[in-house]
Amino acid sequence: MRVYNFSAGPAMLPTPVMERAQQEFCNYRGTGCGIMELTHRGKHFEEVIDRAEKNVRKLMGISDNYAVLFLQGGASMQFSMVPMNIMLPGGFAEYADTGTWSSKAIKEAKNFGTVKVIASSKDIKYTKIPDIRHWKPSKDASYLHITSNNTIYGTQYHSFPDVEVPLVSDMSSDIMSKVIDVNKFGLIYAGAQKNLGPSGVTLVIIRKDLLKRTPETVPTMLRYSTHADEQSMFNTPPTFSVYMLALVTDWLLEIGGLSVMEEINNSKSEALYETIDSSNGFYKNPNDPASRSKMNVVFRLPSEELEDKFVKEATAEGMIGLKGHRSAGGIRASIYNAMPLAGVERLIDFMQEFQKING
Ligand SMILES: *Cc1c(COP(=O)(O)O)cnc(C)c1O
Numbered sequence: 001m002r003v004y005n006f007s008a009g010p011a012m013l014p015t016p017v018m019e020r021a022q023q024e025f026c027n028y029r030g031t032g033c034g035i036m037e038l039t040h041r042g043k044h045f046e047e048v049i050d051r052a053e054k055n056v057r058k059l060m061g062i063s064d065n066y067a068v069l070f071l072q073g074g075a076s077m078q079f080s081m082v083p084m085n086i087m088l089p090g091g092f093a094e095y096a097d098t099g100t101w102s103s104k105a106i107k108e109a110k111n112f113g114t115v116k117v118i119a120s121s122k123d124i125k126y127t128k129i130p131d132i133r134h135w136k137p138s139k140d141a142s143y144l145h146i147t148s149n150n151t152i153y154g155t156q157y158h159s160f161p162d163v164e165v166p167l168v169s170d171m172s173s174d175i176m177s178k179v180i181d182v183n184k185f186g187l188i189y190a191g192a193q194k195n196l197g198p199s200g201v202t203l204v205i206i207r208k209d210l211l212k213r214t215p216e217t218v219p220t221m222l223r224y225s226t227h228a229d230e231q232s233m234f235n236t237p238p239t240f241s242v243y244m245l246a247l248v249t250d251w252l253l254e255i256g257g258l259s260v261m262e263e264i265n266n267s268k269s270e271a272l273y274e275t276i277d278s279s280n281g282f283y284k285n286p287n288d289p290a291s292r293s294k295m296n297v298v299f300r301l302p303s304e305e306l307e308d309k310f311v312k313e314a315t316a317e318g319m320i321g322l323k324g325h326r327s328a329g330g331i332r333a334s335i336y337n338a339m340p341l342a343g344v345e346r347l348i349d350f351m352q353e354f355q356k357i358n359g
Pocket of ligand 1: 075150151173192
């Protein structure tokens with residue numbers, strides 16, 4: 001039996017995708033072996049990686065001005081690769097600090113140039129996205145970096161700043177959860193394990209003019225252009241992860257694409273926040289309502305004892321992964337694309353029942 005997995009990542013994958021992978025696991029399309037056992041230079045894997053790229057382009061409406069890359073090293077590697085490749089010589093970059101992952105990105109960027117923190121919500125415990133209308137972005141920055149969804153604190157940008165410099169976003173935890181205009185961005189990156197597939201592959205979408213910025217001294221494997229020139233096959237790609245990403249994006253196309261996905265995600269998050277807000281203070285979300293995440297819904301109960309009890313009893317009822325991040329505490333329900341509305345409804349029923357007994 002499959003449980004409802006509310007884990008922040010690696011996270012649950014759509015059941016039809018898992019079943020498809022299972023059917024093909026030992027014998028991929030009559031080859032007599034699994035896709036992960038086949039050479040990446042053969043026609044079977046080439047079809048898979050081509051399809052993955054085509055699906056990503058189609059779902060997100062990505063033009064030929066952008067390269068779509070499948071890299072390794074996770075989103076964390078991008079914290080270094082971004083400044084290493086697109087920080088201009090002697091230049092500076094601007095960053096918004098909206099949580100743990102932004103802070104880590106800032107720390108790495110400092111190794112490659114000057115970092116200016118243009119906006120921060122650190123002093124209010126990362127409970128909101130600083131109002132983008134008050135930002136004063138510089139025209140001379142190499143780029144501006146944001147974290148579109150803050151996985152740990154449960155906040156999310158619901159609109160993006162308009163800037164003249166390339167806008168870079170870590171979209172690891174909300175990529176393909178809604179319709180966005182890719183043309184607003186110079187570079188988008190996302191580790192796959194929240195919304196796109198298993199861990200092991202990182203999606204990078206980069207505007208092609210930025211490929212030319214990389215200084216000579218950057219190692220071959222760490223240059224975006226290396227991977228753009230070779231369709232992400234400069235060396236052996238993480239073949240199984242790319243295959244799973246192809247299946248997940250097939251599934252997204254089948255259900256009707258990102259506008260349909262967005263509607264489902266809106267229904268899920270609205271229902272959950274409504275339950276929290278109408279609980280007479282038993283459940284509390286600490287964040288500014290305008291910055292609430294539709295992917296990671298965080299809340300507190302009246303005591304840590306009750307939070308432990310909540311997690312334990314939910315687990316016994318087939319809802320796992322609800323414990324909040326160790327740095328934030330409380331409860332976190334991660335409701336990425338693969339979490340069906342039925343899973344959220346189950347959680348809501350459980351929350352109401354739990355409050356009745358313990359409230
Ligand atoms: C999970 C996460 C990361 C880290 O991803 P890795 O692939 O483990 O390096 C970075 N940024 C955000 C927003 C995340 O949610």
